[in-house]
Amino acid sequence: MGQTLRAKIAGTGSYVPEKVLTNKELESMVDTTDEWITTRTGIRERRIAVSESSTDMAVHAAERALKSAGVSAADIELVVVGTVTPEMTFPSTACFVQSRLGIKSGVPAFDLSAACSGFLYALDVAEKYIVSGIVKRALVIGVDRFSEIIDWTDRSTCVLFGDGAGAVVLSGTKGKSGIMASNIHSDGRKWDMLYAPGKGRCPFGKENAKKDSDKTESAKKESAEKETPPYLAMSGNETFKVAVRTMVASIKEALKAAKVSADDVKLLIPHQANQRIIEATRQRLKLPKERLFMNLDKYGNTSAGSIPIALDEAYRQGRIKRGDIILFVAFGGGLTWSSAALRW
Numbered sequence: 001m002g003q004t005l006r007a008k009i010a011g012t013g014s015y016v017p018e019k020v021l022t023n024k025e026l027e028s029m030v031d032t033t034d035e036w037i038t039t040r041t042g043i044r045e046r047r048i049a050v051s052e053s054s055t056d057m058a059v060h061a062a063e064r065a066l067k068s069a070g071v072s073a074a075d076i077e078l079v080v081v082g083t084v085t086p087e088m089t090f091p092s093t094a095c096f097v098q099s100r101l102g103i104k105s106g107v108p109a110f111d112l113s114a115a116c117s118g119f120l121y122a123l124d125v126a127e128k129y130i131v132s133g134i135v136k137r138a139l140v141i142g143v144d145r146f147s148e149i150i151d152w153t154d155r156s157t158c159v160l161f162g163d164g165a166g167a168v169v170l171s172g173t174k175g176k177s178g179i180m181a182s183n184i185h186s187d188g189r190k191w192d193m194l195y196a197p198g199k200g201r202c203p204f205g206k207e208n209a210k211k212d213s214d215k216t217e218s219a220k221k222e223s224a225e226k227e228t229p230p231y232l233a234m235s236g237n238e239t240f241k242v243a244v245r246t247m248v249a250s251i252k253e254a255l256k257a258a259k260v261s262a263d264d265v266k267l268l269i270p271h272q273a274n275q276r277i278i279e280a281t282r283q284r285l286k287l288p289k290e291r292l293f294m295n296l297d298k299y300g301n302t303s304a305g306s307i308p309i310a311l312d313e314a315y316r317q318g319r320i321k322r323g324d325i326i327l328f329v330a331f332g333g334g335l336t337w338s339s340a341a342l343r344w
């Protein structure tokens with residue numbers, strides 16, 4: 001009887017921009033303190049992509065993942081990028097990555113929108129292509145440049161996020177290593193807990209609308225109120241509670257499907273949103289502290305970049321050994337949530 005085909009992580013890579021923005025620097029931008037940010041979130045600094053675009057960050061991370069897997073761009077048969085801050089509205093950032101890395105023409109490349117769950121959604125999709133035998137090797141990337149969708153005058157959101165990218169090479173294998181179980185979930189009814197309307201909506205309507213100078217004062221006020229700011233908006237408290245609940249449920253689902261228990265987990269690599277959300281999740285799973293990986297103090301919440309950046313760091317720090325059971329979990333706008341259990 002043939003062995004089951006699995007998708008295993010053959011290489012990891014990440015990239016964060018050069019520019020560091022510390023909590024201290026944020027003190028001069030908005031009414032906040034280093035102490036507030038550190039105690040409420042665990043974040044000390046974040047990286048800002050001043051000159052790097054989403055494609056630049058994705059390409060750097062992917063190059064490192066290819067190197068770590070010991071494969072070349074010519075070996076890649078699928079590119080999936082989780083992002084909500086793509087290079088352009090179209091083409092996809094995945095197509096830009098394909099071109100920049102010299103991945104063969106004809107190889108499918110597409111983006112996936114699931115906010116902070118973007119990388120795990122992309123991993124889940126790529127895994128299905130691999131285990132069904134359609135492709136042998138996939139490049140899976142999570143990248144976000146939230147600095148472009150943040151209102152830098154809003155202290156309740158601007159202190160939380162940073163920019164960055166992470167990538168993995170996923171390969172088909174008949175060995176024991178690989179993804180044992182993964183799940184993806186959404187609830188669109190709760191979209192307004194966390195969203196970013198984006199810019200440039202309905203330019204036709206705007207150009208054809210009555211000119212501002214022709215309007216009465218009250219009409220001006222009314223249209224200003226109607227204008228939706230393009231930036232990220234969030235109900236912090238509500239998000240916090242739902243995040244813990246859904247992440248714990250998603251992890252339990254993955255553990256059950258993988259036929260392992262929380263005790264078997266060597267390392268939990270969660271989406272790096274907030275230290276208190278991560279701690280609450282860890283406690284509900286009764287996982288010891290040393291089995292949790294956190295690096296949000298250095299990068300803040302990098303959305304889809306968060307898990308693959310953390311994975312890359314954990315791996316390079318020697319925190320992951322062959323045979324270890326690793327758990328990923330994420331939560332994000334949509335709402336979306338997702339988890340994956342794998343044997344390294």
Ligand code: ACO
Pocket residue numbers: 031032033036037040041115116117155156157159194234235236237239240273274277301303331332333
């Ligand atoms: N500095 C100083 N004070 C602040 C700041 C700030 N940066 N931000 C808010 N405050 C104030 C508030 O105005 C409020 O003041 P008030 O009591 O006078 O009204 C007070 O601090 C408490 O505010 P809360 O919102 O209740 O603070 P809380 O302890 O809930 O922490 C936080 C806020 C950090 C946002 C928390 O709710 C959280 O982390 N939520 C989850 C957010 C998250 O992870 N989102 C990302 C999800 S993933 C994705 O898809 C993007």
